[in-house]
Amino acid sequence: MSETRSTCPYCGVGCGVVIEHEAGRITGVRGDPDHPANFGRLCTKGSTLHLTATPVLLQTARLHRPMARAGRGQPLAPIGWDAALDQVADRFAQTLQAHGPDAVGFYLSGQLLTEDYHVFNKLAKGLLGTNNVDTNSRLCMSSAVAGYKASLGADAPPACYEDLALARTVFITGSNMAWAHPVLFRRLEDARAANPDMKLVVVDPRRTETAAVADLHLPIQPGSDVTLHHAMLHVMLAEGLHDAAWIAARTTGFDALRDRVRDITPTHAARVCGVPEADVVQAARWFAGLDAAGVSTRRQPTLSLYCQGLNQSSSGTDKNTTLINLHLACGQIGQPGAGPLSLTGQPNAMGGREVGGMATLLSAHRDLGNAAHRAEVARLWGVTDVPAKPGKAAVQMFEAAAEGEIRALWIACTNPAQSLPDQTLVRRALERCEFVVLQEAYRHTATTPYADLLLPASSWGEKEGSVTNSERRISRVRPAIAAPGEARHDWRIARDVAQRLEARLPSRRTPEHAGRSLFDFPTPESVWLEHREMTRGRDLDITGLDWAALDRAPVQWPCPEGQSTGKARLYADGQFVTPDGRARFSAPAPRATAESQDADFPFALTSGRLRDQWHGMSRTGTLGRLLAHTPEPALQVAPRDLDRLGLASGHLVRVSSRRGSLVVPVQASDEPGDAQAHLAMHWGSEVLGGAGSGGVNTLTQPACCPASGQPELKHSAVRIEPAELP
Ligand code: SF4
Structure with a gap:
């Protein structure tokens, strides 16, 4: 029997696994005792991974060969890889030449590896000249991205898993962590057992498994989070629990926020959020880490953990920034046990953010709206330019397809005919789209009936590359067995189409790259090395790492040249990634949910x-x-x-x-x-x-x-x- 270390492909905790395999078959899986995310633990999903890769399931559930339809409504029939790749390149080139680069779109997944994401992103933005590349991570954490950038200047979670054991108060909001991030929740249970003084506050409209064990559960009305956060700040200011000196030295925008929360009292919050006034006051006191003014002077650390309940909202960014406000108001950031820590739903939502694999981002946390950033990315990729026009984010991409604006769509490793909102519109979009490519590991999903061409992709246990978990830790993903049938790796499929498109389209290469492919990637490592170079000098700089170092142990970014270990916590020096180095308070007015209940829809x-x-x-x-x-x-x-x-x-x-x-x-x-x-x-x-x-x-x-x-x-x-x- 052989053993291969890899990473669980499910949630953003990013647990290390040891795959046991023999004669080309996966026979078992166990938690990697040396992986700092889980120290050997796995949840029910992780511990049954091997059972999802049995020879029978690999044979029956997986897609083995490229399949194409002769026309809409026709059955899928096998075709060869060369014909399939040529068909993608031909249809994308024809669409682009007839209707311009924004007539094509790429819809990706937080389950792709960083290397897959990098190649797709370069293909869309660099080679084809469209920013229409987005991902199902848009449904998962884009409000957290926008919140971090607005408040702290960069999309960088400041805290780490170790902080669970160091916090006095853990504030979980919009996350049923006991079910959605189980191994991390076990770490929290351990921390509570070791520290009887720890307080657990859970904000959730439902009394979930997580809420059921909280010291304080605030079952707020769905969508009322901003009011709650503002009311908590109101309490902190009224009771003198904030850190005025830290605010003055490290932040901007506090006066506007103080004005905003003046009338958002606990009484007001009780009415809007539907929770007892006393509970709002208690939550604020525990969050601040001080007892009411004059009683205690030693601040105790507070860690907040949050996920889709905060992010999946028409005011998701406001919910994030107003939560971060609470950390900034009390200096609860950059210290052991303190800070905001968003939990990513998917295993590599973070890696997708790093390579800029979204319609509004560029590589290595650069901004699409920044001309200097676009020029840097273009130079590093060897293309003449990266277009300034923002691409379509997930929902808008399918709305554009429904309107006939996007005519060719390449979907990889995700199932929009189930996961996107307003399925009636999504399915109309897929029907109207002239050419839909679906790159999938599985034989059938809800999206399969809408695909003109199916490309079989490799999956967990077969793929090689890297992923980044919720605490910025990069881990290796390694293959234990070969992919079934003719399935290929995602990065390789994207690379092979890119090279065909280079031959079919007018060149966007710079003179120094004339005559050679921009997609000369023989291995995942070669892709990662290009991504690594993109990070040089950026807040997520990983130029101190090489593939061998990642092979030895997972590492948290940043890890710039000259360093061999990453950084557990950010902003310990009180310097943020904003132009003036100060964190920014936000003062949004609370907004109602996009639609409200009425007599017809109560x-x-x-x-x-x-x-x-x-x-x-x-x-x-x-x-x-x-x-x-x-x-x-x-x-x-x-x-x-x-x-x-x-x-x-x-x-x-x-x-x-x-x-x-x-x-x-x-x-x-x-x-x-x-x-x-x-x-x-x-x-x-x-x-x-x-x-x-x-x-x-x-x-x-x-x-x-x-x-x-x-x-x-x-x-x-x-x-x-x-x-x-x-
Ligand atoms: Fe996998 Fe998440 Fe469970 Fe860990 S907690 S084993 S990463 S599903």
Whole structure:
């Protein structure tokens, strides 16, 4: 038996795994005891990874060969790799020549490796000259990106996992961490056991597994986070819990914020957020790390952890900046145990941010709107320019396709016909798009019926490259077995099409690169080396690393030349990545959710993850052991509301929003509050019946945060009625 160290492909905790394999078969998996994210622990999903890669599943569930349709509505039939790659290059070149570079788009995934992302990003922005490259990470953490940049000057989470053990207060908001980031939650449980003085505050409309064990749970109304944050600051100022000297020395914008929160009292927050006034006061005191003025003078550290509940909102960036305000007001940043730490949902959402694999970003945290940054990226890539026009973010990309503006779409490692909001629109977009390429590891997803061409991709246990987890730690991903059939690595597929496009399109290469490919990448390491060079002198500089160093141990960025270890915490010196070195307070007015409940749609719907499932269940849905936790979808509603509707657990209901409807069993649950409903995100049209059903996203809305482009997946107004089965 052989062993190969790699990284779990599910959530952003980024646990190290040891893959056991023999004769080309994966036989087992266990936690890597030396990996600093998990120290040997794995959750239910990670510990069953080997069962998702059995010979039977590799044979039956995976896509083995390129498949193409002779025309729309025709069946898929196998074609060779060369013909498939030529077809992509021909159709993209033709579309681009006829309609311009912005008539094509790339929709990627936070499950791609950093090297995959780099090649796709360079292909779109450098070779083709379009910024229409976005990712399902837009649905996950783009509000966190915008929040960090607005407040601290760079998209860099300042804290680290070690801080869990050093914090006195842990403030979890918009995250059911016990289910969505289980191994990190176990670390928190250990820390609480070791430190009985630790306070756990959880903000969540639902009484989740995470909220159930909190010292203080604030079940706020969905969308009211900014009011809560402002009210907490109001308390801190009223009780003198803030750090006036630190604010004066290290920040800007405080006066406007003080004016903003003057009238946002705990009484006001209690009314808007629907939580007791005393709980708002208590949360503020614990967050500040001081008792009320005059009682204690030693500040205790506070760590905040947050995820989709904060980010998936039409005011997601405001929710992030107003949370960071609380850290800045008390100097709760850059110190052991203190700081904001956003949790990434996917295994490499962070790596995608590093390479700038989004429509509004450039490589190594450069800004698309900055001409000097565009020129730097163009020079490093060897192209004449990078276009200034922002590309379409995820939701806008599909809206543009529905309008006929984007005509050729390349989708890699994601399932937009289930995961994007407003599925009726998404499916219309996929139907209207003239050419849809789907690069996928699995034989069938909800997006497969819309693909003109399927390209089989390698997956976990087969791929090689790197990923970055929520605490900025870069880990290696290594292959234990060969990909099944003719499946190829994502970076290689993108490279091979790029080289074909170089031969078909007028050159955008600079004179120094004339006559040679810009995509001369023989290995993942060669791609990573180019990415590494892009980071030189930037806040995420990793020029001190080489591939061998990453092979030895995972490392946190930054790690500039001359250093061999990364940095656990940022901003310890109080210097931020803003032009004046000061952090910036934001003072947004609280805004309502994009749509509100009314007599026709009286319930507030939220969606979320289950403990044992991942995304559209392509991998986790193959295992009975994981399905046993929650075998079927159910709409959770408070018992009082069910009684009022004359319904009981198990009844089928039709849930309708202003965009569509679906049929699902209902379940009485104490988790949601009154007039709220909750449905897991994992099931799609195969299970949930309804017109054009893409699961819960048949109901959700495409309204986005104007600063981050992240859609409001965490709030839709819905109606619940007894269902008549069709
Ligand atoms: Fe994988 Fe996340 Fe579970 Fe760790 S916590 S084993 S990264 S799913």
